[in-house]
Amino acid sequence: MAGNSFGDFFRVTTFGESHGVAIGGVIDGCPAGLPLDVAAVQAALDRRRPGQSELTTQRKESDRVEFLSGLFEGVTTGTPIAFLLRNEDARSQDYEAMKAAYRPSHADFTYDVRFGRRDPRGGGRASARETAARVVAGAVADQILSRAGIAVSAYVERVGDVAWEAEPAFVPRAEVDAYAVRCPDGPTAERMNARIAEVARAGDSIGGALVVVAQGVPAGWGAPVFDKLQARIAAALWSLPAVKFMEIGSGIAGTYATGSAHNDAFIPSPSGGIATATNRSGGIQGGISNGMPIVVRLGFKPTATIQHAQATVSPDGVPTELAARGRHDPCVLPRAVPIAESMLSLVLADAWLAPPARLDQLHP
């Protein structure tokens, strides 16, 4: 209820503050029998780590994941998989000044109202550092999903108004990672780099959008009403910090269309089953996957922390001014890629583990 868990069947609970002892999580419900590729989990974490390029904050963290339980001789046993990432580079003094003033568009004020106090060091629990635990869980989920031939990948589609004008599609992670900004189109990536460098020089930040796609999801996953697959995806992705919009399939464009132009005609699938000629549904119909790629677009606001002086108030409501000095990304999009992927993977692992809905699929 306090909201630090996600998923019903492949359920991850995260903990930890940015500058506390450690962050980490517990995965409950991972099936037994998975030889866990720990190096692949570490590689996933490395994709999220700050300090990878000049585009991101220079905080240094080795972020080595330590698994504490749930594995025997390297194979999952079906019991909870707990993991830790010790915090290392916690220069709390950077943040002392901010105690006296609520950072605009941050969680300082609302945490104080809800909890009566907060850990002010590095944003505490509200820090994006919390998402590292999600990436560990997502990387474990990916290893489950790959058994079903499912792959999840995201890329940066737009930084500010610099956009890659391409139909959303699945792009393998390796192709995405070929560019630090994680837009797989070279010329656009360069323009994004320039845009980010420009706002960084100005001590400012910039927003943008990413596309995340799951391919290989079979038809029949999800549920009809409140737990529609898109509702689960929305719950997952809207739990990420800084999200401002989300689209599925045809998205906004689809809402301008007429039905005759928008409907996805069913066709015999080349591979034998049933497919749709177009994918404006984004892979989901009536809350249930239809076998086509699941296509989601997700937009993030500009990082709230900037190097400008900003008007704000102190905790007792007195107007004051604040100039941020913390280390923050001028644009969250590149690092949001592995995080968004992780959340989609968690949703899909959960959907796969859901009990069968047909009596003939139960077996004693």
Add this chain to the structure above:
Amino acid sequence: MAGNSFGDFFRVTTFGESHGVAIGGVIDGCPAGLPLDVAAVQAALDRRRPGQSELTTQRKESDRVEFLSGLFEGVTTGTPIAFLLRNEDARSQDYEAMKAAYRPSHADFTYDVRFGRRDPRGGGRASARETAARVVAGAVADQILSRAGIAVSAYVERVGDVAWEAEPAFVPRAEVDAYAVRCPDGPTAERMNARIAEVARAGDSIGGALVVVAQGVPAGWGAPVFDKLQARIAAALWSLPAVKFMEIGSGIAGTYATGSAHNDAFIPSPSGGIATATNRSGGIQGGISNGMPIVVRLGFKPTATIQHAQATVSPDGVPTELAARGRHDPCVLPRAVPIAESMLSLVLADAWLAPPARLDQLHP
């Protein structure tokens, strides 16, 4: 798990198929001591009812809500509130033809995959008729929320490309309902009417967007991580049929901005506490309400049912053609208004009932 319940504390479970015996629901967790205004609930239902104008389907249903439990002498007792709406005008023969072909962009195919069968009459459980039960629950939630001075209201902002170009804001329901299309701007409403009439004449349908706003929500509701208030809102609104995009606060526009232009400066509130000078955050920061209005935009695809012949396949995958003959709205937006309001009200009632997060707020 099967996904027919929403909410943790003010929890509604809905049931029923479009052309079955009845639809209805059970509200578990409604606090005791509310003198339930049943007429107000019925009035809320009437706002959703089809056949109210030429903009909507002509299915005739009186949709009288019957309460079965949870009330004693008209006051809630804290026990489950069950309610029923008998189905009356269920002309199943209208739909017989559709059994032989999957309707494009409907749930026919995916239900068959997941469940191995479905109730084909009127869309069965996938019919938007299910949302009538949500409106009943939302109307009860509204009566709780009004105790805290909270009001939720929505209006149609756009039909196809006919948009009301106004900053999203709270508009009282009475002002919205003054226009059948539920856009509170007269000239725009007329153009919307014309657009809908045009597509209806063409046997087609059209999408659009609405804005839903909650005003009066105090600061401090919500949770920091997976159950961020916006994640709960997203889960709620994305569980509605036909949703294609959602925005909060500055939405898409905000993702084009720089941080210096986007941040909401804190200011002393005229009413004594702390407010923000702008509301690009949409009333939520760090997953927790900040006392400003909660502002959400939600987009819907064009109704999938159209009067055109469409290419599709039969359940065994053989190409065929389908021409819809059911009764359907050419545009779902006007009737989506009370449904979206209901879902936001359910989220807020749930957030209000959540246990306090501060030790000093517990009392034996």
Add this chain to the structure above:
Amino acid sequence: MAGNSFGDFFRVTTFGESHGVAIGGVIDGCPAGLPLDVAAVQAALDRRRPGQSELTTQRKESDRVEFLSGLFEGVTTGTPIAFLLRNEDARSQDYEAMKAAYRPSHADFTYDVRFGRRDPRGGGRASARETAARVVAGAVADQILSRAGIAVSAYVERVGDVAWEAEPAFVPRAEVDAYAVRCPDGPTAERMNARIAEVARAGDSIGGALVVVAQGVPAGWGAPVFDKLQARIAAALWSLPAVKFMEIGSGIAGTYATGSAHNDAFIPSPSGGIATATNRSGGIQGGISNGMPIVVRLGFKPTATIQHAQATVSPDGVPTELAARGRHDPCVLPRAVPIAESMLSLVLADAWLAPPARLDQLHP
């Protein structure tokens, strides 16, 4: 959270007050494809119905179950199964006098503290009538379980100090129902009848114990820690009114034993797998079923409503005297039999539907 639902996967939510409009429930998660035998459900309800013999209250209720949803052409569709039992013989005037005084060992006082009010008619929500909805759900669960060869049956083992001295074992329901008191041993049943008649004549009531057994449960159902199968069974059975003790397997006797006398030796099963030579574990080891019969003993206190004058207080705490005049069973045990069976069936259906815990048992 308000606690009117049971089960995670085969989830039943009940509603209704003893003398309100109706009681009923919603089953969410029943797999699609079950041709529901409604007559069997009605027969199960009839086993619980009052007025079946002089042993039980003479309240007349036809208790016809009406199914509202979740069925198409008599077969479950995987959507919620809602059902109703209209209340008929609600002579509320019988209970008016009790409003002025808290009935000893009833829920009047505690409901008032928790909810600030209650429906006083016939005990309202606290009436054992609520369990009729559980029996409907349990009867549906039974039809699922029979697919796996599982049968659940209970019998009255003891009324006051009149006990059937036999090793707990599975007794088919038909053999149990051959006796109104539901003890399948003729001579003991007669002595139980005499004992109940005696207390009834004295305007008093009497407690006792029943044994409920599930046979055919395969090994491997349940979970290791907080959701041990016995913990789920305990949660289910202790949610019944008037329960005072519960034992599994060797029960109390087992706690007097030494390990060398108590351990269940593993042996090759005659049917090919692994069995235990004895069943002191009661069919569960480490929270997971081991393939042996699940054996539970459950004890109920004497009915709180008696025809004697009793000392009590009024709602404002003033001492007063109360003489019950309602219609109540002098001994709940005979009617507790189908109710306890239902709860065990609900637990088992839920356990069967739980996601597989082995990667090699998942299938796309």
Add this chain to the structure above:
Amino acid sequence: MAGNSFGDFFRVTTFGESHGVAIGGVIDGCPAGLPLDVAAVQAALDRRRPGQSELTTQRKESDRVEFLSGLFEGVTTGTPIAFLLRNEDARSQDYEAMKAAYRPSHADFTYDVRFGRRDPRGGGRASARETAARVVAGAVADQILSRAGIAVSAYVERVGDVAWEAEPAFVPRAEVDAYAVRCPDGPTAERMNARIAEVARAGDSIGGALVVVAQGVPAGWGAPVFDKLQARIAAALWSLPAVKFMEIGSGIAGTYATGSAHNDAFIPSPSGGIATATNRSGGIQGGISNGMPIVVRLGFKPTATIQHAQATVSPDGVPTELAARGRHDPCVLPRAVPIAESMLSLVLADAWLAPPARLDQLHP
């Protein structure tokens, strides 16, 4: 769903295997503002630790609890409290021999069926070592409950047939801990010691019973139907290893009684409210606390591990013989005392945090 979490509001998730890297847990939902007394938590753990007397296993573990998150300057922040206990004295070789044979009345066989594998070292997840994490969580809960004047305490009432013949009542922990066997009656404690020494010398084990009491619980906690307070207590206590029976209030004796002898008369409370003259209800009526002490009796089987040769089978079902060589308590009762207390405390903390059931108790 995989069952490693307990509680809805004060929710603990445990992880870890007996001989893995560490065991631990995460508490989600602990209110902010509690200055956590870490020494008191450690002291609670020390009460559970093995090797405290000759009555318990000689495994040496310092069991120092490390808190990883959820605290700032020693005060809870309302975010998840994660904690660790590193495993130290893990002599896995002791258990190697047991891999070849299923230990009678252990979880070896059932884990293998459910998960297809298990961590055989020291019982893995099935080891009672898992309960150490419960004790940490329970000790945190105790610090919350003490704010409401609630204290939970347990004592050993019986070892085999050596029983303290006293009416169950609250005994302060210090008085209980004055005796290693945790029976607060000196002469009985000596006889219990002798009984345990006797079975230990014989390489055998013995069962028994404890009484756990909560005093100070106000009236009005709990819920009417499936989440009756006793159902939550039962779920909690039956999740402990080796439990064979549970009683509340008058327990078994109450089921032999007549209603006129068993009912608890209401009386004006000396302290101003309403009390009962007797407490056969065990502090709960209609699923809701009535302000009287909550009194539960819980029985445990003899430890399954004994030093005798036992008949069993190998994992492939071939008959074989097994002689245990691990370190185990000949009687679990003394160490079960803090564990049972912890589970009851977790239930009560959860009940306290549950949302109010009265509209007039909500506040914006």
